[in-house]
């Protein structure tokens with residue numbers, strides 16, 4: 001069975017990372033759409049760097065850890081790695097920390113920096129400023145940006161995402177408000193036979209496209225859903 005999972009900020013909420021569109025989802029009082037853009041970075045690099053430095057420092061705190069939903073996805077993949085793709089919109093690294101393997105971070109990663117001239121991506125866990133020297137050529141300064149996909153920029157892995165969606169037998173969306181495209185449109189690329197499941201606290205504009213909608217916190221509903229799925233698969237194997 002080909003499984004494709006799409007996660008959003010809601011899966012990390014119980015790990016202590018604020019979501020974007022809940023009341024407390026503003027970061028340093030900024031709307032994401034106003035700060036997460038190339039124009040904002042060009043016009044006010046200090047502000048944009050501060051915005052991401054604050055989120056990177058928050059993520060690096062010892063108590064920010066994967067929750068039961070991240071772990072259940074990693075455990076399920078470990079027994080189904082033949083055909084499992086985890087697409088995440090999140091720029092936190094909690095799926096990596098939880099042990100997931102086949103992860104496609106379509107909006108990039110907070111713990112990476114990208115050179116604005118060469119597009120080279122490097123692991124990064126410090127603050128960035130408009131004067132940060134290049135690790136390789138310290139005389140070159142201010143060329144690094146967060147390796148995060150901003151509004152108006154093309155997400156990573158779109159071809160792989162399309163291929164996986166078009167062949168999915170099960171598509172599971174967890175903790176996303178289905179407001180941002182093209183992520184919110186992935187479910188519509190799945191075949192008509194695909195089982196589409198949405199696990200989310202609230203209904204979303206895409207809820208009607210799903211065959212099953214499970215309302216509740218990801219840390220409870222994801223492990224329970226994957227447990228039910230495993231039981232169904234075991235029964236299927238015994239009856240085959």
Ligand code: BV8
Pocket residue numbers: 007008009010011013014019020021022025032033036089090091107148149150151152153154155158174175176177178179180181182183199200201202204216217218219
């Ligand atoms: C693109 C990284 C072309 C940054 C993000 C005008 C100009 C240019 C583009 C556009 C435009 N108008 C529209 C667009 C398209 C635009 C877009 O969709 N805008 C929206 C605002 C309308 N998209 C883009 O620009 C994208 N690029 O279009 O390029 C293209 C198109 C196709 C193919 C190729 C190229 C790029 C968008 C990427 C932006 N970057 N993140 C950063 O993090 O700083 S977006 C950011 O918000 C997240 O990454 C995420 O993707 C997105 C949505 O957030 P969610 O993850 O869904 O989180 P949210 O808070 O919204 O919802 C949380 C949900 O969880 C809620 O429903 C809640 O109920 C639930 N929840 C909460 N707690 C729990 C829970 N569920 C379960 N358990 C819980 N405990």
